[in-house]
Amino acid sequence: YDHLARVLNKILDERPENVVDMFEELSRDIKRSQFSKKMDTLRDEPESSAAFDLAEIQKVLFGKGGAEGSEGQEEELVETPLPNVMELAFYFEQAGVGLSREETYCIYLALKQLVDSQPLQKCRFWGKILGTQGNYIVAEVEYREGEEEEEEGGEEGIHEAEKDYGKDDVEDKERQEDLDPLPKSNYKPPPVVPKEDNHTGVNKFTYFVCSEPGKPWIKLPQLTPAHIVAAREIKKFFTGHLDTPIVSCPPFPGNEAAYLRAQIARISAGTHISPLGFYHFGEEEGEEEEEAVRDSFEENPDFEGTPVGELVHNSTWVHHVQHILPQGRCVWVNLAQKKEDDFEEGEEEEEKEVEPDEPEPEVGPPLLTPVSEDAEINNTPPWTGRLSSDLIPQYAVAVMKSNLWPGAYAFATGKQFENIYLGWGHKYSAENYSPPAPALLQQEYPSGPEITEVDDPSVEEEQALKAALEEQKAAMEEMEDMEEEEEEDD
């Protein structure tokens, strides 16, 4: 009714004659005056929108690589670690999974940029993890042998810093002991599980992330088992910025980059599957030792492809990434060894004998176990297999969808297969998440008969005890008298 109010206002202000005839015109005039022009001819729009900035960055992607013209092209024709992302995206699209074609193409170009800038042996589009303020596009990468980046230097630096720290503490303690011996706590923190080496187990692949294709690729740090153990206990959304601290209970040792890497490792270990027979172990080993963990496999050149109808079942798919043990590593390490020096932890010594006092080795399902052995959660099967199309089954693609990690998919057709993850990065659990309870209180002192409280004896009990003691005393004196008499006799 605002417009009517405005028209009446104008009429009351101006009081023209013949209002009824002019009513329509008045109304139209007021409507026109309300219309605000968007064009301001005096000024151009000074803002450069974010879209413009991003488009500039992405323009670089589309430009061809500059100086190394012909040489670069020859190398690429021979062997390129870059996968055919568009072809894989087509198959995933048949299954109803994937990103829009334009976005996939931009990711393709960004991967090409990554391949050109780093010496890589293998490169794969791992997937996309969504966050609250930004998303992560993740690429899984394997370096060529011998061309690792020097991260060792950084780690040694950290160890040295810790050693210095230790010395300072010792000096302080000595000073304090001169003054007054303070009670030393008996608390020894649980030993740190050593991290796995590069190229083995959890750290087999390196991961790069970027928030939008075209932006620089950032390498994620290597994992320590502590990260995985902590990541299993918390559930947090990613924000999209790699340096946000993770505030959680129990505290997560690291920032969002480490949490992201831990989730990526868990998802890879849980959901990377391949059709049975695609990979096989390199050489048949004669005797299998109990603790020998096979961690390498090769493509099977004799693989002929499984018909799509069979690929819908759980038994035709196998995991090709090692399972992560509760310890946080893929290969179990025995920590309960007698250490003389704190710095020598059981890195090189893996005792295969299990004494009854020592913890039992953690065993996970060996590599290349079929997916049908996965545990069910809450009566739901861990994987659902389906054909991509009901109407044209001849050319359909078999799709496996994970129920445990919603967002993880795998497809296979003929000789090709691929895994991808598109989602928020969390596991599915039927029950609500509840943070783990705090640890039990430590005992300050062992409880024994000396410290245990006992009721003071009541008066009757004391008198009874006194009477008993006196009787005993009298009996003892009699005995002594008798002995004296006997001695005197002798």
Add this chain to the structure above:
Amino acid sequence: MDFRSLHFSLDLVAGSGLVLSPEQKATLQTSLVILKRNYKFTRVVFWGKILGIKADYYIAQGIGHDEMSDKKTLYSLNCMEWNLLPPATKTMIDETSVIKGLFLGDPSHDYEHIEMSKDEEGHEAQEEEITVKIKEEQRLAAAISLIDKEAAVVPRGAYIKTPHGHVHTNRSFEGLSVSDAGKLSSYFHFAEPVHLKQKSLLEKADLDPSMDFMDSLENDIPKGSWSLQFEKGSSVLVLRSLLWGGLTFFHIPMTPQHGYIYMGTGLKNIDLPFML
């Protein structure tokens, strides 16, 4: 999202990772046109997809004259044959809230839930076990109505309410500006308002009763349960709900294009406060 603009709208929400295969898109196009004619809807909207263990449900909604109240929900397993879902009643929602786990994919599946009810007769308290059987269809209807109530999003100004109380699309809606689109306050829940009436008179005076008749997203508890992102620079604005994982709303600023779609498991994310 309106099925006529399904093609390009799907591209815009594909950032969440779930798209429809070309086969499904083609089937939807044909079947939704037939649906519109048969049921005599004014507008047909493809609501989304609920993923189940054995099969997925495709959900469409048909809208009559009043955008907000005159909605019918239909589901299909293969995008071709559509079945009408019963409207969700309060008892249905209460009963289905106890069921945990993913949807199965079989609409006639019965969930059994054992309820203990105590009957105190005289001095004895007798416990009776009542087995309540809930069909998956009802669970589906309840889930969809909950999602609509809590997570259906429209930009401010896209719908207007006439003095009679009917809600129509605003034909002169030109889209939010880029700066407005970045604010959560310019988006509303497309449902009957709950908090609106509790606002002070001073705040209500600033509101335009034809456009501001719904609750804004700004006041949602817990704060931060919506993820607002600009994709491709600032060309497309995508709002994702963290409470209902899988609901995506898109809007292209300065154009009247907007829509929302739900592609997910149909379960509420109760762990949200821990995850923020």
